[in-house]
Amino acid sequence: MSNQKDHAALAAAFNKDEARVDWHDQTLWWVRAKRDKAAAQVPDWEALRDTASRIKDNVLSNLSDYLRQFEEAATRNGIIIHWAADAQEHNDIVLSILRNHKVHRMVKSKSMLTEECHLNEFLKDNGVEVVDTDLGERVVQLADEPPSHIVLPCIHWKKEEIGELFHQHLGTPKGNADPQLLTYAARLHLREKFLTRRVALTGVNFAVAETGEFVVCTNEGNADMGAHLADVHIACMGIEKLVPLRRNLGVFLRLLARSATGQPVTTYSSHFKRPRPGQEMHVVLVDNGRSTHLGRADFRNSLKCIRCAACFNTCPVYRRSGGHSYHTAVAGPIGSILSPNLDMKKYSDLPFASTLCGSCSNVCPVKIDIHEQLYKWRQVIVQEGNATAAKTAAMKTMSWVLSNPGIYHSAGKAGRWFMLNTPFVVKNKWNAWYLQRELPEPPKQSFSQWYKKNRKQ
C-alpha cells in the first residue's frame, strides 16, 4: 500500500476524538432516520427499488446502444459530445474547451466524477482557477481537502469550524458560527463568481438516451445558476448514468432524494436539453474503468449506483471512521466496491473495511448487492496476491488445524489453541483484541469433552 495509510490506520486516527465520532455517527444516523421516514411514505417503496434495479439491468446490458442513441439525440439537440476513455482524457477535454474560449477561471457545481478524475488539481496545474459552488464543496475546497461524503461533502465539519474557515477566507466576523450569517457570506462570495465566470461545469445525475437530455439534481440551485449565466456549459458524466426513457425518471427521481437525504425530491431537478441561443453545451462521456467493471460478472451490478449515499449514512463503519479514511473520491460501502476496480492494490484495504453487516444492500435504491460484492472482492484481492505473507501463513495454519480433527482437539484443550490462534488474532495476536476488551475466560472443558462424558455415543 506504499505510503498511503490504510483504512484501519486512518479510522483509528479519526477515533482518537470519541466525542467527535459520536457527533459524526449521530449526524449521519439522523439522515438515515430521515430516509426511513421518507421511504415509508411511498406505498410501494420496495417495488420501486426493484423497478429501478431492473431498468439499470437493461441499461448495463445494452449500454453501447443507449450511448449511441444518446449521442445522436444530444447532437441533434445541438450538444457537443466528447468521449473520454480515462481520467486523463477527460481532464484534457475540459482543458481544451477552456483554452478554445481563452478562459482561465470557471465555476463548477458538485461533480463526483471530476473528483474521481482529480480535475481541480489538473486545472490548477494548468493555470485554471476552479471555484466549487456547492456550499459544502466550497467549504472543503477552501480547507484544501477532498469531500468526505458524495452528497454531504463537508459533513465532517462543525459549524464553528466553518465559521473560523469563513473568517479566514471570506472575512466573516471571528467567532461567529451563525448558519444564516455564514450562508449569506457564501452567497455574496459565490454570486460574484457566478456573474463573472464564462464557463460552468456541472455533473450529471441522469442522461436520457431517448431524448438526449440530462438531469442535474441539486438543493442549492448552484448548478442552474452556473449553467444559466455561463457562455459555455460543460457537463461531465460516467457512461453508466444513462436511463433509456424520459419516463424512467419518474422512478429514479422518486428514489434519489428520499434515499439521499429523506427529501421527497431535490429542490432543483433541472433538465438540460439544448444550449440556449449563443450558448455552447458540451457533454463529456467518461469511461475511466467502467467498461472493465462491466466485464466483471460479479461486480458489474455496482455500475447501477445513482450516487445517493444511502449506504454511507447507514454504514456503521463509515459513520465511525469518516469519509477520508477511505482515501478515495467515492467513500463508504459503494466506494469500497468501485475503487478496487480502479486500482486494486491501492484500494485492497477497502473491501475489508466492513463487517459485512448488509445494511448497505438493504438501503440501496437500485438494489446493488454491496455486502456480497465486498465478500467477493476479498477473494479476488487475496487471489491476486494482495494479502500480506503473514496473513497468508496464518490462514494456511488455521485451515490445516481446522481440517484435521485430531490436531484440532488435541491442540484445543479447554480453549488453549484458541487463545493462541483464533481467527481474529492472526495478525496481532491477542493485542488488538485486548487493547479495549477483556478476553473470554477459557472454560475447564470444551463442549466436545463434556459431550463425551455426558452423552452415550
Next chain:
Amino acid sequence: MRVGLFIPCYVDQLYPQVGIATLELLEKFGCEIVYPPNQTCCGQPMANSGFEHLTGECTTLFAKNFAGFDYIVSPSGSCVLHIKEHAHADAGLHDRTFELVEFLTDVLRIDRLDASFPYRVGLHQSCHGQRDLHLAQMSELMAPPFSKPMQLLNMVKKIQLIPLDRKDECCGFGGTFCVAEEAVSVKMGKDRVADHSKHGAEVITGSDMSCLMHLEGILRRQKSPVQVKHIAEILNSNIEA
C-alpha cells in the same frame, strides 16, 4: 427426526455452556440429537478474510461429518450462513442446515416453552442471522415487522424485554474485522453496549456468540454488571425470581 448438532469451533472451545444449552433444549422437544465428534469449523473465518480457496478441506470434512442427518442445527447464524451460502450451496446440505432459532420456529414450530428468566433482557440482533437468514425483519426495508428470536423470547416466563434505540445496528465484531479494524470495531461495540445499558438491560442476548463475545469483552473491561447470554441459555433456563 435425526438432528446433527453443529457446535462452532469457538463455541466448543470457549463457550461450552452454549453447546450444552442448545443440546438440552433440542432434547426437550424430542429430537434425536447427535454431535459428530470429528467436527471442527465451517471455514468462515478463512473465507471472510478472502481465503475461501483454503476452505476446501474444512468443507469436505463438514460434509463427511454431517452426511445422513435429517437436519443440521447450529446455535450460530453466521456459521449457518456460511454453510448455506458459501460452502455447501451445491452439496445438498444447505437446505437441511438451520440456525437454532429458525429451527425452533420454522421446523419444530414450537408455540410454548417451559422456561423462566426473571431479568431485563436486550436482544442483540446479529447481522448475518437477520439480514442474510432473515430471522427478523430489517429496519431498512419497508416491510411488515417480525422477529423469530423475539417470538421465542416472548414465550419465556418472567422475562422483561427492553427496547433499543437502534434495534439492528451491527456490533462491530465482523470476524477478523475485530482486530484488523480494532478502533472502529470497539467503538461500534461500545455504542451497542451503551444502547442496552441506557434501556436498563441486565442481560444482552443474541443468537450469535461471536457478537456476544465481543460485547462481553467490552462490558468486562468497563466493569459493567451487564451479562451476556446466548439465546439458547435463556430458552433453556428455569430460574425463579
